[in-house]
Amino acid sequence: MTQLIIILCYLALLLMLGLFASRFFRGTSSDYMVASHSIGPFLLLMSIFGTTMTAFALVGSTGEAFKEGIGVYGMLASSSGIIHSLCFFVLGVKLWGFGKRYGYRTQIQFFRDRLDSRGIGLLLFPILVGLVIPYLLIGVISSGMVMQTMTAGAMPELFPETAGGLPSQWGSLLICIVVLIYVFLGGMRGTAWANAFQTIVFMVLGVVTFGVIASKLGGQENLWDNLRLLGDSISESKATRVEMSKTKFFTYLFVPLSVGMFPHLFQHWLTAKSANSFKLPVVAHPIFIMIIWVPCVLIGVWATTELATIPPPLQSKPNAILPFLVKTQAGPLLGGFLTAGILAAIMSSLDSQFLCLGTMFTNDIVGYYFDRNASDKREIALARGFIIAVVVVTYLLSLLKPPSVFALGVWCFSGFSALTPLAFAALYWKRLTKWGAYACVLAAAGTWGYFFSDAVGKAMKAGNPGPIRTYTLDLTIAGETYQLMPVAAIFAASLIAMIAVSLVTHPPKEETLEKFFGKTSTK
């Protein structure tokens, strides 16, 4: 019951924050969607970090380390520290400049202008929305599961079928309602504030959890002795990467490029007060990733040792490892706070995704094709209406409990990564044409679809979603097999198609290039 009370108090706090943020609302659609470009360095850092780190940062990192060993840090975390900041630096700052100058609120508005193409939006819109929705579902479903697991035993008479835990569908509904309220009321400002608050919560609680588990798990008298004992107990396969493919590790570098095309991150970039606001996020992002990931990876590999007795049913559920250790090592109070931390990580991504889908529907579809002269009041009403619709649809989809939705995570990221060459070229390559852009998007969609359907076929044959998650391209050269992440091939296909088609089609108009590159020739 203690855990449930802490969770409810935390959610109430968030609602109060949303209400407070709404008092600063200026009544314009620009304020609702991009906070009137008023977000300074600290808030920008926290909101961007909170948006890019999902529940995976806490629960998933521990679970992956439990399965794969310490190599997951290099594969998923240190690579992100380099690549994410590269995207903020190279794409974020420039896109913010164009967004502020020309009033963009979505990526599609930028691409329409830069490519001088009305049609690019119709092609990009369903792809971007299609890639965000599974990502949203992962958040909604995991929030319900986390609440059910962590409140088990709290209400045995009310919910005997879930061992007294709040049923996952109720937990998901509660989270959707809370996020909906603060996004509805506070818009982007409320979202940025809530993200900043939640990022602080999950970072602090992540470190506290590490401290508590590290000082109890080994059973020694002090923390240092515990750490040494735990370190000595890690098996060689988990302390090294002997079982990890070097080429798979290398091609995983393409996955973090996805942040270059996340529509919700684009919207966060636009909230910056000035270009200088990006400096802190660019520098601190790798350090923040390290603060969260190193302790979680260590806990994950410690869980594989004989010092942590993980019951057999949990061995096949790596995402349950961290909640299990917290429950057994830390007790209900920290358990409640950690649940709040995990929910914070989930909600700090969900809110931005809900808001960005509402913004895209309002600006890219209704505002562009049906109601170009909408007033601020109408635009805000439309955005809010779409946000409610997106939340309802996502929640209803989550009730279907799609069995392989978690395996879709890396596929969503791969899809966004494959579109990132388009963002780079739009900003730095004058010769990019609209036909080159179409070729890029279609090549990305085509190769993604091909590999994904192959993975689904293998999963159906195997009778479980495992092959969707572990799918690789196996290249055999001179008798040696090299595993590659499919994202590498999808990325290469979209890049080659974009360059080849751009070079054989008419260059963009001079006035378009002047708008984005100043007065220069196309050569």
Place this chain on the structure above:
Amino acid sequence: MSRILCVLLLVLLVLHQDNWFWTDSRLVFGFIPIGLFYHACLSVAAAIVWWWATKFCWPVDTSEVTTEETHG
């Protein structure tokens, strides 16, 4: 982006593929596997490179950015 920054980024990416610690199970400070410690240091190195980039290769002069239109 300056050439120095491009070189530094390339170095970071090369260092990321640390084949030299792939099978090394030594512990640093008696408890952190060296492969994990190395990549944590790489995160710090990335932050230092980005700090340098924001000092010496900052791409935008903020005074140039002025609002011209309200809708894209």
